[in-house]
Amino acid sequence: MATMKEIAALSGVSVATVSHVLSGKKNVSKATCDRVMEAIELTNYKLNTIAKSLRMNKTHIIGVLVEDICGLPVAEIVDGINQCLEESGYQVLLSNLRLLQKLYNRYEQLSQCANIVNSGLQLLEDARVDGIIYVAMHDRRIDGMHQPVSIPLVYAYAESNDPGSVSVTYDNDNSAYEITRLLIAQGHRHIALIAGHANSSAASRRLYGYRQAMDEAGLNVPQEYIRWGDWEYHSGEEQTDALLSLTIPPTAIFAMNDPMAAGCYAAIKRHGLTIPQDVSVVGFDNQEIASCLFPGLTTVALPNKEIGLTAAQQLLQRLQGQAVTAANITLPCRIIERESTRKQ
Amino acid sequence: MATMKEIAALSGVSVATVSHVLSGKKNVSKATCDRVMEAIELTNYKLNTIAKSLRMNKTHIIGVLVEDICGLPVAEIVDGINQCLEESGYQVLLSNLRLLQKLYNRYEQLSQCANIVNSGLQLLEDARVDGIIYVAMHDRRIDGMHQPVSIPLVYAYAESNDPGSVSVTYDNDNSAYEITRLLIAQGHRHIALIAGHANSSAASRRLYGYRQAMDEAGLNVPQEYIRWGDWEYHSGEEQTDALLSLTIPPTAIFAMNDPMAAGCYAAIKRHGLTIPQDVSVVGFDNQEIASCLFPGLTTVALPNKEIGLTAAQQLLQRLQGQAVTAANITLPCRIIERESTRKQ
DNA sequence: CAACGAGAGTTAAACGATTAAATCCATGTA
DNA sequence: TACATGGATTTAATCGTTTAACTCTCGTTG
Numbered sequence: 001m002a003t004m005k006e007i008a009a010l011s012g013v014s015v016a017t018v019s020h021v022l023s024g025k026k027n028v029s030k031a032t033c034d035r036v037m038e039a040i041e042l043t044n045y046k047l048n049t050i051a052k053s054l055r056m057n058k059t060h061i062i063g064v065l066v067e068d069i070c071g072l073p074v075a076e077i078v079d080g081i082n083q084c085l086e087e088s089g090y091q092v093l094l095s096n097l098r099l100l101q102k103l104y105n106r107y108e109q110l111s112q113c114a115n116i117v118n119s120g121l122q123l124l125e126d127a128r129v130d131g132i133i134y135v136a137m138h139d140r141r142i143d144g145m146h147q148p149v150s151i152p153l154v155y156a157y158a159e160s161n162d163p164g165s166v167s168v169t170y171d172n173d174n175s176a177y178e179i180t181r182l183l184i185a186q187g188h189r190h191i192a193l194i195a196g197h198a199n200s201s202a203a204s205r206r207l208y209g210y211r212q213a214m215d216e217a218g219l220n221v222p223q224e225y226i227r228w229g230d231w232e233y234h235s236g237e238e239q240t241d242a243l244l245s246l247t248i249p250p251t252a253i254f255a256m257n258d259p260m261a262a263g264c265y266a267a268i269k270r271h272g273l274t275i276p277q278d279v280s281v282v283g284f285d286n287q288e289i290a291s292c293l294f295p296g297l298t299t300v301a302l303p304n305k306e307i308g309l310t311a312a313q314q315l316l317q318r319l320q321g322q323a324v325t326a327a328n329i330t331l332p333c334r335i336i337e338r339e340s341t342r343k344q
Numbered sequence: 345m346a347t348m349k350e351i352a353a354l355s356g357v358s359v360a361t362v363s364h365v366l367s368g369k370k371n372v373s374k375a376t377c378d379r380v381m382e383a384i385e386l387t388n389y390k391l392n393t394i395a396k397s398l399r400m401n402k403t404h405i406i407g408v409l410v411e412d413i414c415g416l417p418v419a420e421i422v423d424g425i426n427q428c429l430e431e432s433g434y435q436v437l438l439s440n441l442r443l444l445q446k447l448y449n450r451y452e453q454l455s456q457c458a459n460i461v462n463s464g465l466q467l468l469e470d471a472r473v474d475g476i477i478y479v480a481m482h483d484r485r486i487d488g489m490h491q492p493v494s495i496p497l498v499y500a501y502a503e504s505n506d507p508g509s510v511s512v513t514y515d516n517d518n519s520a521y522e523i524t525r526l527l528i529a530q531g532h533r534h535i536a537l538i539a540g541h542a543n544s545s546a547a548s549r550r551l552y553g554y555r556q557a558m559d560e561a562g563l564n565v566p567q568e569y570i571r572w573g574d575w576e577y578h579s580g581e582e583q584t585d586a587l588l589s590l591t592i593p594p595t596a597i598f599a600m601n602d603p604m605a606a607g608c609y610a611a612i613k614r615h616g617l618t619i620p621q622d623v624s625v626v627g628f629d630n631q632e633i634a635s636c637l638f639p640g641l642t643t644v645a646l647p648n649k650e651i652g653l654t655a656a657q658q659l660l661q662r663l664q665g666q667a668v669t670a671a672n673i674t675l676p677c678r679i680i681e682r683e684s685t686r687k688q
Numbered sequence: 689c690a691a692c693g694a695g696a697g698t699t700a701a702a703c704g705a706t707t708a709a710a711t712c713c714a715t716g717t718a
Numbered sequence: 719t720a721c722a723t724g725g726a727t728t729t730a731a732t733c734g735t736t737t738a739a740c741t742c743t744c745g746t747t748g
Contacts, residue, residue, distance in 0.1 A: 048398075049471055050394060053394045054398050061437070069422055074419070075418070079413050082442070086440075091438075091439070091471060092439075093405070094408075150345075288632045289632065292632070292633050
């Protein structure tokens with residue numbers, strides 16, 4: 001593959017001049033410029049980005065660290081990151097930790113987990129990426145668990161408690177608030193909640209939004225209306241069974257994610273009730289299952305692609321030396337209304 | 345960040361010696377070796393991979409070109425690629441074309457499509473990757489449509505007709521054959537087919553497997569039992585309507601993918617029939633929808649991760665100078681039996 | 689004891705760019 | 719005529735490695 005040296009020889013100038021032509025930052029006469037361009041066309045010359053990176057100490061590559069590329073929102077977030085970076089001439093070096101494949105228990109083994117994350121960060125650092133976006137699924141993982149890295153780092157999806165860091169997340173509180181209000185607006189007064197894993201911050205935020213909406217509407221939330229699940233289908237089914245056996249069963253159930261809502265469906269149908277005539281159900285996350293269920297599940301769609309876009313924007317701003325102020329950027333979600341709720 | 349020069353100064357040797365210690369390819373006395381290692385620990389020195397890449401003319405980076413990272417099998421394939429490469433010390437530079445977002449019509453605008461693919465390949469080439477894996481969804485796109493590239497290239501998922509190239513795909517013919525045989529073994533004699541888009545090679549291969557199984561069993565396939573759809577839900581529904589209106593309606597339907605099978609379900613239920621009591625249904629691809637449907641859809645799971653793993657293996661072999669013989673590696677699929685079929 | 693070889697280490701030239709500083713040369717001006 | 723001006727171009731150092739070729743020092747051997 002041709003080099004600048006060869007182009008220089010071919011067009012009878014020095015390599016410096018070739019470089020000047022290419023960068024356009026220095027005056028070069030039209031005549032030589034043309035000659036150089038001709039030689040470039042002729043030899044199909046391409047700038048060696050490796051050499052440039054070495055000299056400039058910049059690779060124009062952003063490392064994207066993901067815990068599991070097969071995870072649901074991950075591909076969309078990466079898509080957003082990619083779109084933003086592409087426009088600015090950056091490329092994506094992907095580091096896929098395959099956490100779930102390496103860890104059997106999703107919520108434990110935190111130190112092991114930190115090691116894996118650290119080695120992924122290390123790999124990206126060694127590749128001399130200009131910046132890193134860490135697409136973290138659970139905030140517990142990213143709280144001071146990994147060694148600080150000397151490269152600008154932005155968190156996406158989960159939020160970091162590290163005060164100096166930037167993270168781009170979605171609005172759990174408000175979305176839970178809004179979807180609860182949707183049920184209230186339909187006249188429901190007995191609205192139960194099936195929560196996710198207790199020590200997840202997403203769960204506590206969604207709980208907060210739910211409580212806020214209920215309080216604001218002056219609705220009492222009996223203790224037994226708050227059920228703790230573990231984000232999985234079966235816990236949704238179990239907790240719904242418990243809810244339907246109460247003296248005053250709820251007329252609406254807010255499951256904190258769609259798989260639990262699906263479990264909810266199963267239990268309700270098993271009890272001989274129909275959705276939404278007897279019980280309304282709403283979910284969260286807008287996973288594919290939400291549109292597969294019958295009736296279609298009303299749920300909250302996360303702004304995954306926007307999270308990626310915004311995280312990339314933030315990182316680029318920081319790379320361009322702009323002072324980055326915000327600690328945690330929260331993007332709004334969108335409620336997807338389907339057929340699983342009905343006026344009471 | 346520390347360089348070899350500093351390490352050399354710190355330990356009182358030349359940079360060459362430091363390099364020798366690190367590479368281990370030359371004799372270095374225990375004493376100096378220790379001194380150098382100590383300096384390395386002390387300064388937290390990390391080899392500059394950019395400089396190494398420049399010198400060695402090898403980046404240890406593989407470009408992975410995908411048409412749309414959000415596409416269903418893509419993340420799994422990338423996962424497989426990643427796993428294989430990681431073990432060999434390679435990293436993944438991701439180039440996401442976002443084809444579906446740029447093209448409105450999925451099966452047309454082929455020249456536009458070729459341009460996009462070419463620019464993606466160009467970007468990877470410019471980044472000086474050591475090899476490329478092109479995760480192509482449709483074979484029509486990769487038949488001589490893009491400029492040949494001077495870097496080792498392996499196709500994954502779709503197959504290339506280019507005789508000199510290596511592609512890793514899955515066994516359409518045999519899987520269609522096997523799932524048809526499953527229906528035959530259950531006593532079905534009237535088995536209809538809802539095919540995918542007519543000029544897709546996956547569709548013609550699946551058709552071939554179906555025909556082979558039917559012929560082998562001595563079963564006649566009336567012309568009106570072969571219906572052409574377009575891979576989408578609605579075509580499944582339409583074609584099933586047509587099938588159920590025949591004088592002799594089929595007792596089993598093989599939809600060439602799961603969304604069409606889902607459409608099939610809808611039509612069957614609308615006709616007041618039940619699955620699998622009245623009609624058995626099978627799909628293909630094992631998309632998420634297959635397990636969401638009721639009753640669960642029996643379908644064919646593609647070896648996505650294995651495709652990625654194998655493609656990466658092939659590429660690495662080629663990079664290590666081994667002669668790569670095979671033109672098209674076909675991996676077996678796995679039938680997932682759920683509840684959508686029943687003995688006739 | 690001269691010759692040789694092996695082991696340990698160094699020198700210096702790449703790899704392919706960027707860029708500050710120097711040089712060259714044609715103008716314009718006092 | 720002498721000199722400043724400034725555009726066009728070149729020189730050469732630099733980025734951080736790798737590695738062929740060289741030097742130096744011992745120890746072995748005929």
